[in-house]
Amino acid sequence: MAKRLIPSLNRILVEKIVPPSKTSAGILLPEKTTKLNSGKVVAVGPGLRCSNGNLIPISVKEGDTVLLPEYGGTEVKLGDKEYHLFRDDDILGTLHD
Amino acid sequence: MAKRLIPSLNRILVEKIVPPSKTSAGILLPEKTTKLNSGKVVAVGPGLRCSNGNLIPISVKEGDTVLLPEYGGTEVKLGDKEYHLFRDDDILGTLHD
Amino acid sequence: MAKRLIPSLNRILVEKIVPPSKTSAGILLPEKTTKLNSGKVVAVGPGLRCSNGNLIPISVKEGDTVLLPEYGGTEVKLGDKEYHLFRDDDILGTLHD
Amino acid sequence: MAKRLIPSLNRILVEKIVPPSKTSAGILLPEKTTKLNSGKVVAVGPGLRCSNGNLIPISVKEGDTVLLPEYGGTEVKLGDKEYHLFRDDDILGTLHD
Amino acid sequence: MAKRLIPSLNRILVEKIVPPSKTSAGILLPEKTTKLNSGKVVAVGPGLRCSNGNLIPISVKEGDTVLLPEYGGTEVKLGDKEYHLFRDDDILGTLHD
Amino acid sequence: MAKRLIPSLNRILVEKIVPPSKTSAGILLPEKTTKLNSGKVVAVGPGLRCSNGNLIPISVKEGDTVLLPEYGGTEVKLGDKEYHLFRDDDILGTLHD
Amino acid sequence: MAKRLIPSLNRILVEKIVPPSKTSAGILLPEKTTKLNSGKVVAVGPGLRCSNGNLIPISVKEGDTVLLPEYGGTEVKLGDKEYHLFRDDDILGTLHD
Known part of the structure; x- marks a missing residue:
């Protein structure tokens, strides 16, 4: 069974989005169309704690699509992933639609 | 369909201005006239959050022409751009006219 | 007799988890299944003391499984360990189950 | 038409002073007399904004002759300049006279 | 006569512990048993003084056994030592027993 | 006519003191007697402005002899100098007499 | 006549102590007995001025024997020294006796 990871401090766990290399109709897509390096945020850390006791919050949240x-x-x-x-x-x- | 990108922290998304290499009348411009490396600000991040909780605001805004x-x-x-x-x-x- | 170590400042003492290379039934596991580099937190320091007198607390605690x-x-x-x-x-x- | 540039943050736009290589009477000046690397301040940025929200003002102003x-x-x-x-x-x- | 040293700022004077290479009964110990690099704290400095006037105290004290x-x-x-x-x-x- | 320079920020303008290589009676001095690298402070900047708005004053003043x-x-x-x-x-x- | 030097900021002027290579009875001392690299503090600066206006005082004083x-x-x-x-x-x- 896969373990769940809670990132530490200001770390973010991302699942990379593998762009489809074909359309659903089976047409091959040229490589340049598929080049955007993006991912889905799976988990975020609590933020970085500073010397003054403040916590700098993470700027993204679970579910965000990020560049x-x-x-x-x-x-x-x-696990397998x-x-x-x-x-x-x-x-x-x-990234937003 | 092209996605929209909201830059993170103190990042700025810029569309570079490709200077015309000809005048509208079709006369070729010498390269040195066209050398200024400028762009149009398309989107700006929220700013950098500091350890004291303050946000340093971005010094440019959407629509600005920047060097x-x-x-x-x-x-x-x-998308295509x-x-x-x-x-x-x-x-x-x-940059201002 | 083994000595006990109390880590200094923001240091953390970890016992690495050696993943089983066989199942309990004796079946050999392929290497990639066992690759996660994790450990059990055995002891944590008091945290880092900053110039303003604050102590930045350690973000993990004894017994945590960490990546x-x-x-x-x-x-x-x-001692032997x-x-x-x-x-x-x-x-x-x-890491959490 | 030449664009006007407003420098960002703590940047300063300077027009370098090219020292005369001849006197007005046409006498050539030896190179070492003309070596001072100076300029005229054309525009200054708003200053650097610090994490505490303060703005460190620029230490020179438009029209200053600077080394x-x-x-x-x-x-x-x-434009041409x-x-x-x-x-x-x-x-x-x-620099002051 | 040996001089006494008071370490400056956040420095710590340590006398390294040379582990016995034999047991008291004269049996030679294998090298790996004796590898722990430890010492006894002989003297500590007053701590580091920060820009805000605070003193960050030293985290160990005289007599501590340290790794x-x-x-x-x-x-x-x-002197001879x-x-x-x-x-x-x-x-x-x-280190603690 | 020589220009006057007001140093910026925490800069200091110094005129180096060239030590006499002969006594006033004409006796040559060995080089090592004359080795001290010193100068006279001609002008000082206003000091460095910090992020909290404070100005760290310059630690020397006009007329000081400095090492x-x-x-x-x-x-x-x-000018010529x-x-x-x-x-x-x-x-x-x-340096003081 | 030798000049007097007042060190700047957090600098310290030290006269190195050259250890005797013979005892007073004329017996040559082996080199390792004489190896301690120490000096006598001759003058200290006013300390380092920080951005908040504080002065971090020098941690040693005139007359101290330092390592x-x-x-x-x-x-x-x-002068000659x-x-x-x-x-x-x-x-x-x-260092203290």
């Missing part, structure tokens, strides 16, 4: 940097992040395997841990500051932004 | 550094910025493709993400501190200034 | 970074940590041998010391900030998260 | 460091600064071309952007902290001092 | 990092520390010879100076932050923890 | 570091400082030529700019923190101390 | 780091410090020659300047933080501790 990820091309490099970085720590690969984590929970592969996730990535990022620091809050490494998330480039949130 | 960009020659290097740096993260390329982002949303290409954008760049910069940190607020990397923007060199705003 | 560890692939590199880093200081090996410590107490091998432990690792990590800084609080190096712990990636806590 | 510039030998290296550094970002070249900017506005060439300018340089410096951080407030890079300005070595102000 | 030392494998590298680092400054060798000091007082050899000691090591460490910064408070370099001490890994305190 | 200079062997390396560093920025050469500045005003050569000066050096140093940061307040680079001045090693003040 | 010096093996490397570092700036050699200064005043050779001294060394150290930052307060570089002093390892004070």
